[in-house]
Amino acid sequence: MFSKIQSKMMILMVSMLIVTIAIVSYVTYKETTQLIQSSTKNEAFNAVYEITRYSNQYFENFGDQLLLNSSNERIINYIKGINQEDEQMISSSQQPVVDSFDHFMKLNESIQLTYIGTKSKEMEVTPPVNLPEGFDPTSRPWYIDAENNPHEVVWTDPYITEDESGEVVVTAAKAVLEPETSEVIGVIGYDISLNALTAIINQVEVNYQGYTSLFDANGIALVHPTLTGEDLSENETVKQMYLGEPSGIIEYRFDDQDRFMYYSTIPETG
Structure with missing residues (x-):
């Protein structure tokens, strides 16, 4: 009788331990995932912000010189x-x-x-x-x-x-x-x-297989890891970007993976 009770207690304790480990693992997984997502979004936001700031300065320099020459x-x-x-x-x-x-x-x-x-x-x-x-x-x-x-x-x-x-x-x-x-x-x-500008953009490193790109107003990829020169205006994510605010974040799925894209518009060129 005692051995049966002991066996039941051991099984109960093992079961509770497995459940506890599973809960801890799930919580840890969720927390780690959220931490990675937060870190990646911050990194992407900062990269887009710096590229936009540099690009705007790049174009402003030439614009200011044109204003001087025109007068x-x-x-x-x-x-x-x-x-x-x-x-x-x-x-x-x-x-x-x-x-x-x-x-x-x-x-x-x-x-x-x-x-x-x-x-x-x-x-x-x-x-x-x-x-x-x-x-x-x-x-x-x-x-x-x-x-x-x-x-x-x-x-x-x-x-x-x-x-x-x-x-x-x-x-x-x-x-x-x-x-x-x-x-x-x-x-x-x-x-x-824009070679100097595209070189700067291409040098920006984004973790977790991320990348930077530059599009014109018609959806042509001017800078892209694999699709430079291609018309991506019919791509659903690119469409969403052009229909949205001047800057923002788009979450989407690609190759059965959750992805997100930060984007911003260069003020000088629209």
Whole structure:
């Protein structure tokens, strides 16, 4: 009789011990999972915040320079000389303008081209490039957008070049106004390589098989571990990102795994 009771007590104690271990294991698992999720979300948030801050500064630097150049007296006189076919005005201002652009490009290796499109449909590019005959800068999207928003720096959608370099490039442009009438007499533009920016983004490490990416306004992946250059606008998660707030978090499932994505919009480019 005693042995039976002892056996029952032992079985009961073992059962209670197993249940206790299971409960402790479950609680520990839940706490560990929550801790990992919290840590990962904080890491992702900080990574997105830093990338957005750096990207905004990157674009602001070029935007500020465009604002200065658009009100530069020599550049204004140069454009007026071209529009009026005034050789004296052109000759007195052309070289200082070209030298200024050359110097700016040497200090900023990300600048591929600087150019001036005039109301009279002339195009001056630094460094010089061969343009198609009859090229009309006033018909280009960057000129039209700048003309329609004369007091702002405008940005084109980034694009990936078709040559071997596969560089991501964006154009920034600013209208140049006649000081007395505020009439648009031309537009200054920069073609800016985003290689330096994408290199910074690619260097950001995210734990737990995470990664960073950069999209344009149309859902093209400009920076992505495997899908750079691909149109992901039909991806459900990417769609949700564009339909949501300028910044936020999206939770989703992929390959039978729970995942989340932090995102933010670069203010300068929208």
